[in-house]
Amino acid sequence: MRTLVVYESMFGSTRLVAEAIARGVADAGAVQVLPVSHAGEADLAGYDLVVVGGPTHVHGMSRPSSRRGAEQTAERPGAEETLEPDATDTGVREWLSALPPIHGRAAAFDTRRHAPALLTGRASKGIGKRLRQRGYDLVAESESFLVDKQSRLEPGEEARAEQWGRALAGSR
Numbered sequence: 001m002r003t004l005v006v007y008e009s010m011f012g013s014t015r016l017v018a019e020a021i022a023r024g025v026a027d028a029g030a031v032q033v034l035p036v037s038h039a040g041e042a043d044l045a046g047y048d049l050v051v052v053g054g055p056t057h058v059h060g061m062s063r064p065s066s067r068r069g070a071e072q073t074a075e076r077p078g079a080e081e082t083l084e085p086d087a088t089d090t091g092v093r094e095w096l097s098a099l100p101p102i103h104g105r106a107a108a109f110d111t112r113r114h115a116p117a118l119l120t121g122r123a124s125k126g127i128g129k130r131l132r133q134r135g136y137d138l139v140a141e142s143e144s145f146l147v148d149k150q151s152r153l154e155p156g157e158e159a160r161a162e163q164w165g166r167a168l169a170g171s172r
């Protein structure tokens, strides 16, 4: 099985989740992890499974304005957040909009604050919806991985992401 994991990440937590998912999926075959800024070059037809994730911003997928907000957060004096080198003006929302229709298997994930999803929203809902609109079959329920107020992953979330990846690898 060939798997592609595409992620968007401003502060690094969604990247860590993407890398953990990839470790889990790797039991089932080759896996490539790409930041969304490089995913436009990928030939999606060459993959048996495409996993897409991003941070929850303003209850959903990020937008240019919320990504600017994240940049400003990292630029505050004494900020604990540092901006990822691959954090650019392209997010999964824009990437998914430009995706050609394709039939394939996919799954969606996000990172979000540790509170009920009704309050936080979750980007994976929109990611999953758009993947289905493009023609993908979702092989699993969309999943959220939780961060604290400084956007750091909560303890145990990387292990849970690896486990989720293992479950994806076993899905048919």
Ligand SMILES: Cc1cc2nc3c(=O)[nH]c(=O)nc-3n(C[C@H](O)[C@H](O)[C@H](O)COP(=O)(O)O)c2cc1C
Binding pocket: 008, 009, 010, 011, 012, 013, 014, 015, 054, 055, 056, 057, 058, 059, 060, 066, 067, 069, 070, 073, 111, 112, 113, 114, 119, 120, 121, 147, 151
């Ligand atoms: C502009 C902005 C808006 C955010 N809005 C939400 C939100 O509505 N719900 C939520 O759970 N987290 C929200 N967050 C927290 C992000 O989900 C968190 O920063 C992200 O999961 C960290 O992932 P990253 O390190 O990959 O960027 C927001 C963060 C920023 C910068």
